[in-house]
Amino acid sequence: MKTFLLATAFLLGSAGMASAADAGATLPAAAYNWSGAYIGAQAGYGWGDARVGQTFAPDSFEGYGWGYGSMSGGFGGLYAGYMKQFDGGLVLGIEGDYSFANRKDTTVYQALGVDDPGFGGVLELNAIGSARLRAGYAMDRWLPFVTAGVAMAHYKHSTVFLPSEDVYADVEDTIAGYALGAGAEYAVTDNWVVRGEYRFADFGRHVSIRHSTFDGAPINPDAIELRTHDIRLGIAYKF
Known part of the structure; x- marks a missing residue:
């Protein structure tokens, strides 16, 4: 009987010490969860190429018009979205963004590859935006x-007399295309998330009808092709 009591006391004491040790141990931190809505601010630098070609004949677009090869500049704006993290680390979401831009290029009119010294062009990209789906893989606080999705751009194209640079016609319009991108985010805290991203957008070809700045009369219809590249940095608050 005495032996049984001593054994019982030993087992109870061992269990108590084990419980105390467990209570004093530091538990591993829970993995970060990317689910939730967020809103953020972004800024970046973009470049691209464009062509405004005349369409008075089926094959005139490439031969007559204005080619822009270095349309570059900065931009800044807001973005917002929602993400859902699934078992296994898959993260899916939807996001929209809008930025004011300051991207501009100038060139001269060309006819069959020959510069016309009397006429020039100015292409300005002053707003960009998109609505996109996102997919990532959660690596704790990292999310590649x-x-x-769909991209939009608001541009203005002006044609000028050279060398006076007087604008004699212009067009201003919003066009749509598609956007592709990739990047990574890092959760600095449970609520603040920073990101870096590269994005490409192709807007295809759209009709571009200039109007005279003197009397508003339409000029022979043109078309615009536009492609852009962006490097973006952002910071967001996740709710």
Whole structure:
């Protein structure tokens, strides 16, 4: 009987010490969860190429018009979205963004590859935006991702007399295309998230009808092709 009591006391004491040790141990931190809505601010630098070609004949677009090869500049704006993290680390979401831009290029009119010294062009990109789906893989506080969706751009194209640079016609319009991108985010805290991203957008070809700045009369219809590249940095608050 005495032996049984001593054994019982030993087992109870051992269990108590084990419980105390467990209570004093530091538990591993829970993995970060990317689910939730967020809103953020972004800024970046972009470049691209464009062509405004005349369409008076089926094959005139490439031969007559204005080619822009270095349309570059900065931009800044806001973005917002929602993400859902699934078992296994897959993260899916939807996001929209809008930025004011200051991207501009100048060139001269060309006819069949020959510069016309009397006429020039100015292309300005003053707003860009998109609505996209996002997919990523959660690595605790890191989230590499890819994204794709619809892109928009608001531009103004002016044609000028040279060398006076007087604008004699212009057009201003909003066009749509598609956007593809990739990047990574890092959760600095449970609520603040920073990101870096590269994005490409192709807006295809759209009709571009200039109007005279003197009497508003339409000039022979043109078309615009536009492609852009962006490097973006952002910081967001996740709710």
